[in-house]
Amino acid sequence: MPPARRSVHVRLFASAGTAAGRSSVELDVPAGGIGAAELVRGLAAAHPQLKSILRASRFVRNGRYLTDLRQRVRPGDEFSVHPPYGGG
Amino acid sequence: MPPARRSVHVRLFASAGTAAGRSSVELDVPAGGIGAAELVRGLAAAHPQLKSILRASRFVRNGRYLTDLRQRVRPGDEFSVHPPYGGG
Amino acid sequence: MSIRLTRNRLSLEAASRALEGAGLGAVVVFAGRVRPDSRPAGRVVALEYEVDRAMALRRMRALDAAARRTFGARRVVLWHRFGRVEVGETAVIAGAACGHRAKAFDAARYLIEELKATVPIWKSDRVRPARRPRRPPSRRAGRSGG
């Protein structure tokens, strides 16, 4: 039996990845998950240089935009930080 | 020595040609020429079915739009009737 | 070449090639094709384009110059067919390469709108009558192709 996953895989795109110096981090969360707002605060605490970028970013949980940061993020979820887009 | 040219070559484009049943006509003019307005009246008199088309058309003399119908048209000139355009 | 009046087929691909070039950030190209529209007399199978060639070329060159001046276009394509153009074929292509996309869109739009309004080109429908056996579309005789 594989061990229970206790972390959230956080993908840091573009300027978020540059600021953190890495393109993803694993954040441990309680088995019942935490609110997205709390997860973002934890991210900012762990990587203070991300603070201003996080304020301007959109967040994605398992391929869907989070429209309400009270939504929960659970172990095994994927959570992405999307700074403002700049394609084209 | 070739005979002196006494006529104006009038090109009838698009609906003007269709109405007149021909794509061009020769109009005799005096050696000193005539005003463009007079030439257009002569054309309408010779081809009454052209009247309404001539009212909607622009006129070209020797490759230049006529902005003033008092300008003269002389023997040997080319005079074109341009109904409203419809390219594209 | 940037200005063309031709009886030959027009290709959006060829226009795209003509608009290639380093340093040009944005290219917009428009192609207008003959549609199989319905008319009271039947279905359009082709358009016949007539043109005052010398005047049209002069006017098209003026549009090219205006697109460069007004929108900073550095390459321009303004191509139009004359004679018979079948349904589905391209009758006109207007395109511009500029530094930025807003200008490129504006330039291409300007070129096609001005072409339609101010260049001496005329079209007439060639229609296949409805509910009748197929036969060659009629052509009017004695018309100048310009």
Place this chain on the structure above:
Amino acid sequence: MSIRLTRNRLSLEAASRALEGAGLGAVVVFAGRVRPDSRPAGRVVALEYEVDRAMALRRMRALDAAARRTFGARRVVLWHRFGRVEVGETAVIAGAACGHRAKAFDAARYLIEELKATVPIWKSDRVRPARRPRRPPSRRAGRSGG
């Protein structure tokens, strides 16, 4: 295919072919190329595009559907590269085939504007420093290509 996210070169010609089709009166296609812009640090020699692939594809499909619904587009091209794109190369193509030209212009414009604003793609400059000997442009390590 109408939606593409690729490391391979994009061709305006291929996009033109993809937009061919009988009954489509108007085609407008936009291509955006990497410009050799100047920066305080030097001259841009390439752009590096990063993408959240799954999200980007989903959003691009939504734009395709919106262009069909809103502008009556019957064929759509929305292609974007990711990874390194050199100066002069095409980074993005947006095009639409519609019944009439105003719709085709609006649809193409809509596609590129919405793509830039709402599709998770990011670019960063690759600059060659001014007044220094030529050397390979630096790359940041550890970045996801999406």
